[in-house]
Amino acid sequence: MQKIFDNCYALDERCYDKFNLTEDILMEHAAEAMERHIRHLDEKAHHVLIVAGPGNNGADGIALARLLYGDFEISLFLPYGAKSFMAKTQLSRLRQFGCEPVETMPSQADIVVDALFGAGLSKPLDTTAIEVIDRLNGMEAHKIACDIPTGIDPKGNPHPIAFKADTTVTMGALKTALFNDHAKPYTGEIVVANLGLSRRLYERHTNLFLLEEKDFNPPFRTDPSSHKGTFGHLCVVAGGKKGAAVLCGSAALRFGAGLVTLLCDRHITDLPASLMQSSTLP
Structure with a gap:
């Protein structure tokens, strides 16, 4: 850095x-x-x-x-x-x-x-x-x-x-x-x-x-007892268009976040199964 x-x-x-x-x-x-x-x-x-x-x-x-x-x-x-x-x-x-x-x-x-x-x-x-x-x-x-x-x-x-x-x-x-x-x-x-x-x-x-x-340090799953809670919960605030929020959440999972929730005021259809959604802060 x-x-x-x-x-x-x-x-x-x-x-x-x-x-x-x-x-x-x-x-x-x-x-x-x-x-x-x-x-x-x-x-x-x-x-x-x-x-x-x-x-x-x-x-x-x-x-x-x-x-x-x-x-x-x-x-x-x-x-x-x-x-x-x-x-x-x-x-x-x-x-x-x-x-x-x-x-x-x-x-x-x-x-x-x-x-x-x-x-x-x-x-x-x-x-x-x-x-x-x-x-x-x-x-x-x-x-x-x-x-x-x-x-x-x-x-x-x-x-x-x-x-x-x-x-x-x-x-x-x-x-x-x-x-x-x-x-x-x-x-x-x-x-x-x-x-x-x-x-x-x-x-x-x-x-x-x-x-x-050298600044990139992804959280590799080296501990066999680890689970999604071990690697943090990310909340993504979705705007009027869902696409950006879905891309952001999917990228976060690829980079090692354990759980990702999209925060939005409406139900998002066709959301990937790997992403959660909520209308209130978790």
Whole structure:
């Protein structure tokens, strides 16, 4: 079971205030997580295209370019320039190595990194971003999204399109937007980046969790003296249509409930013999 958060702004602020981990330190670890992933890919991959936005998501991408420069052919494309303090800082550092952004985006690369816009996208992508994302999606390359694929809004919807990643390296913790059904075609494999401290320390309280295979613990009938009462009584409140209640009750029995009763204000005909029904709470 893994914790999920709507966003990580408060978690980042806590790192600054409680652990004296600066924005710069967290950003370096974010870039290093993407670097490690790239270095573990196909050894034949040589040309890395990084498309970075004007803010801190773009700054992550610029920092990544610095970490890879010298071992890979780097094309850093900044369609909006570098505008945030950290984006300007990272670009200044990169230039000290003699690496300059390209004026036009290459038509092909071995690895493509989307660092245009991360979490918190509040408005639809403009024509420039749509054109860039369309071109990136059409490339034959291994595609990596920084934090969240560009175009996915905080609710997990393409806004109006999105970058199609093979891998999303999300920063610090899992975000709810990544698990919306509409986002799933775009996220690929999801990897959580360590930002300089254990996830146990970075993450705080949440009511949202990602269930994993190891969390499934069905009540197998290993005790020969067990009976239906041993495995609990589930009450399903039926609405105007019986179908949903019948499906829910049948699923509950398959997952191990000992007894299932449908609570309804009328008699349900053709009910499976395995399901009980009542007009009052048992």
